[in-house]
Amino acid sequence: MKITLDTPLKTALGGKTAEALEDAFELHTVGELLRHYPRRYAERGERTDLGTLEIGEQVTVMGEIRAVNRRAMRNRRGSILEVIIGDGGYTLSLTFFNQPWRERELLVGRWGLFAGKVTDFRGKRQLNGPDYRLLPEIEAAAGEDLAAALTPGAVAGEGARAAEVMEEFAGALIPVYPAAAKVPSWTLAKCVRTVLDTVTLEGPDFLPRRLRDEHKLVGFAKAIHDIHRPGSKGELYAAIKRLKWEEAFGLQMVLVQRKASAQAVKGKARPIRGDGILAAFDASLPFTLTEGQREVGGDIAADLATPHPMHRLLQGEVGSGKTLVSVRAMLQVVDAGGQAALLAPTEVLATQHHRTIVELLGAHGRAGELDAADEATRVTLVTGSQGAKARRAALAEAADGSAGIVVGTHALLYDGVDFKDLGLVVVDEQHRFGVEQRDALRAKAEVPPHVLVMTATPIPRTVAMTVYGDLEVSALAQLPKGRSPITTHVVPGTDERWMRRSWQRIREEVQGGHQAYIVAPRIGGDDEKEPSPGDDGRRPPVAVMDVGPALAEGALHGLKVGILHGKLPADEKDAVMRAFKGRELDVIVATTVIEVGVDVPNATMMVILDADRFGVSQLHQLRGRVGRGSAAGLCLLVSESAPGSPASERLAAVAETTDGFRLAELDLEQRREGDVLGEAQSGHRSQVKLLSLLKDADLIRAAREEAVAIIDDDPALTRHPALAAAVAALVDDERAEYLEKG
Secondary structure: OOEOOOOEHHHHHOHHHHHHHHHHHOOOEHHHHHOOOOOEEEOOOOOOOHHHOOOOOEEEEEEEEEEEEEEEOOOOOOEEEEEEEEOOOOEEEEEEEOOHHHHHOOOOOOEEEEEEEEEEEOOEEEEEOOEEEEOOOOOOOOOOOHHHHOOHHHOOOOHHHHHHHHHHOOOOOEEEOOOEOOEOHHHHHHHHHHHHOOEOOOOOOOOOHHHHHHOOOOOHHHHHHHHHOOOOHHHHHHHHHHHHHHHHHHHHHHHHHHHHHHHHOOOOOOOOOOOOHHHHHHHHOOOOOOHHHHHHHHHHHHHHOOOOOOEEEEEEOOOOOHHHHHHHHHHHHHHOOOEEEEEOOOHHHHHHHHHHHHHHHHHHHEOOOOOOOOOOOEEEEEOOOOOHHHHHHHHHHHHHOOEEEEEEOHHHHOOOOOOOOEEEEEEEOHHHOOHHHHHHHHOOOOOOOEEEEEEOOOOOHHHHHHHOOOOEEEEEOOOOOOOOOEEEEEEEOOOHHHHHHHHHHHHHHHHOOOEEEEEOOEOOOOOOOOOOOOOOOOOOOOEHHHHHHHHHHOOOOOOOEEEEOOOOOHHHHHHHHHHHHOOOOOEEEEOHHHOOOOOOOOEEEEEEOOHHHOOHHHHHHHHOOOOOOOOOEEEEEEEOOOOOOHHHHHHHHHHHOOOHHHHHHHHHHOOOHHHHOOHHHHOOOOOOOOOOOOOOHHHHHHHHHHHHHHHHHOOOOOOOHHHHHHHHHHOOHHHHHHHHOO
16 A cells, blocks of 8 residues: 555554554644654764753653662562663663663663653652663774664674664664653654655655755655654754745745735725824824834824725834824724724723723714714723623614724624724734634624734744734834833742842832732632642742732731732722722732733832743733833842742843843743744644744745745746645645634
């Protein structure tokens, strides 16, 4: 039978092996197995840096056996075999219970691959009962190439087993695969060898010949073979380069093609009216727009004036004025006879947006009322927790068009929410929504509406080019005048003197007429199951429902302390925020529900507890809630992480800069590429296995240029049938969802 990339693993490897691979890695076909690339490549004598192993991590390491010791257990019958392996620097302990026979093969001086879960015993890292594969015994001369030394005569007569081991470790580079407890790296290697020996890889290459020649890329068949069984480092690098290009180019083709299709769709132009609400609103502003706001506003205005739907991403630093830019875009659409809908991910944020827009517009947002301006519209709010009377009124205003601006949560997506003429959809914090939700709102328009996506999370250029490649991207980096600086410090949570001083600083801010936030990572309370300590032995995260009352009765006694979290009823959340904004509360103890959109200029201080449990961008978002008025802001990052640890270094980086774009790159460096590309949101395995959005910026840029050139020349890809088939496979329904959810 002919084995191809689409052949089920059950056919190629047998039912038992296929079932194990499916359970461990969700691999179903030969092609999926061959795309399960090695994580790294081991070499005899190399340092694997055993000192960097994380507790709880499933690892495969190469090492030399340094010592073997068997001793009787103290409290019960049997023995423990302890084996010490080393990598030239650090050592690692392997323990085997009641397995004395292993002493005969685990001999000092032997090299091997050892796989297991890293645990901690009395402060030392160890692998308990690891699986292992010993390498053939070789006495290679100094400087002799391992591949040359591994000749059949180098392994003493072990018959068929010797031949198999020789096959397994015949190369100088030994592939180490992402493995699972029941499927170690060498089992994967054996499966890959089996299918490589039988699969047909030859055929049309979807990377065009010109592109391969120009960028010196090897063919697909050679790349797949060499990434699994490289004969040299040169072959390996060439294979990786080709396969990275394949990933980048495939993504860019999908995104460029989608962008071209969107530009061909007929929409409705919403040009600027010189004598409308927008002009009157601009004239009433008590401040001058920043240069960035004027420039980005001009780009958006030009997009809205075209008869094709706008698809633009507006990213901006915390406090850069994205809301004002979006309001001006909404007013342009209202002036042109249409309506705008602003979709927010939470009721707290939707309510905050509604209140902010109402305050910004003033008399221009009170059409039909006695004190309304001559040029005015109405702003209405739609949420899931509204009372029946308020909801009926809001829905009526949206349906008859009297509400030019409709702000809401997911409730806007439901049946029964209708618009007279929806011309613009503004999506705040796009990553919180799926493609189905965005499309559900767009479907409420008679013709495809303009779409403006906003995010307060700065996005590195390569991420914007890859994840949001079907959108035009605008950035607001300039802060409005009057915004105050924010100072950030890392506070050791285990030092009681520092903690007492932190609470005292809150008292000083309140005494000075200001307010403060305290953020904790967990809600807690009677309804929440107490989490157990993790594999790393750390205590559970601090909870709002625990720390709030404790501070109110202790360190912050006498201050008015409120509590805010996502499980509170909507009216209670709104009441707490109103009380805080109205200075009826001195301190709010909250979860990340305050992360985006919450604007209280009088709040000058924030204490983030267990700060190491938050991501870099999330800390930057939270910190942006203070320093929004005339007084300087102060943010304290409380952490128990050890000095010099990755968590400690991450917090130090946040404390050193308020440059969100620099922090976004740091965040990207510390996250899996698949997460950034939407894997977590879509629930599907990422097609991006090798590409690094930071390290491969030039490659991604080149792939983008190639994709644009091909689509411009051949939009339907009629002259590139193999490429057309590959793109079609990428944009099936699930993959389109994965791409857009990024």
